[in-house]
Amino acid sequence: MRTAVLISGRGSNLAALIDACRQPDARAEIALVISNRSDAAGLEHARAAGIPAETVDHRRFAGREEFDRCLSDRLEAQGIALVCLAGFMRVLTGWFAERWRDRLLNIHPSLLPAFPGLDAHRRALAAGVRFSGCTVHFVRAEIDAGPIIVQGVVPVRQEDTPETLAARVLQAEHRCYPVALDLVASGRVRVVDERVLIDDAATPATIVINPESG
Numbered sequence: 001m002r003t004a005v006l007i008s009g010r011g012s013n014l015a016a017l018i019d020a021c022r023q024p025d026a027r028a029e030i031a032l033v034i035s036n037r038s039d040a041a042g043l044e045h046a047r048a049a050g051i052p053a054e055t056v057d058h059r060r061f062a063g064r065e066e067f068d069r070c071l072s073d074r075l076e077a078q079g080i081a082l083v084c085l086a087g088f089m090r091v092l093t094g095w096f097a098e099r100w101r102d103r104l105l106n107i108h109p110s111l112l113p114a115f116p117g118l119d120a121h122r123r124a125l126a127a128g129v130r131f132s133g134c135t136v137h138f139v140r141a142e143i144d145a146g147p148i149i150v151q152g153v154v155p156v157r158q159e160d161t162p163e164t165l166a167a168r169v170l171q172a173e174h175r176c177y178p179v180a181l182d183l184v185a186s187g188r189v190r191v192v193d194e195r196v197l198i199d200d201a202a203t204p205a206t207i208v209i210n211p212e213s214g
């Protein structure tokens with residue numbers, strides 16, 4: 001499945017997706033990378049892998065909808081079937097979310113629906129949660145909302161700062177996003193009543209408690 005990744009910055013999730021899709025049994029192919037910033041460090045990951053990479057600068061457009069229509073045209077012109085947002089720092093319009101409905105994935109660094117939006121790690125620490133993590137979901141018009149495909153959980157440590165928690169969650173992100181993309185590309189994922197159903201999903205049996213006793 002020809003897949004595009006949209007980025008704005010570092011691109012570590014892009015790198016994880018590129019690596020995973022290089023495996024011989026991968027069902028998704030990263031065929032295009034688009035950044036809204038020409039200086040996004042992540043563009044280098046695409047170039048190093050020989051993947052076409054483009055910049056579509058949002059500042060060239062009169063409004064969000066014009067930008068989104070241009071993005072969508074680029075994606076369609078390249079025969080893209082799936083789109084992954086990976087640190088893409090532009091809010092997409094409802095029009096775009098609808099156009100790419102159930103073909104548009106996002107990753108967010110919290111266990112949604114907790115802590116949508118910016119600053120998720122600082123807010124998770126302020127709330128005193130014992131676990132945080134990441135969520136890969138289909139995109140809807142509302143920010144960081146939509147049917148959940150995969151979540152990864154990490155323990156929160158008492159001494160965590162937003163930076164140390166972010167680093168731990170990022171490791172989970174790099175594992176979860178490839179799993180979610182592969183599931184969607186395999187055709188095993190359906191959205192029913194705004195929930196994701198996965199054919200033959202394997203669910204872990206473990207209960208994890210934080211702190212551990214003793």
Ligand code: GRF
Pocket residue numbers: 007009010011012013014042086087088107108109170173
């Ligand atoms: C990740 O934490 C992702 O969850 C969030 O933005 C960050 C992007 O990091 N949406 P990277 O550019 O993939 O390294």
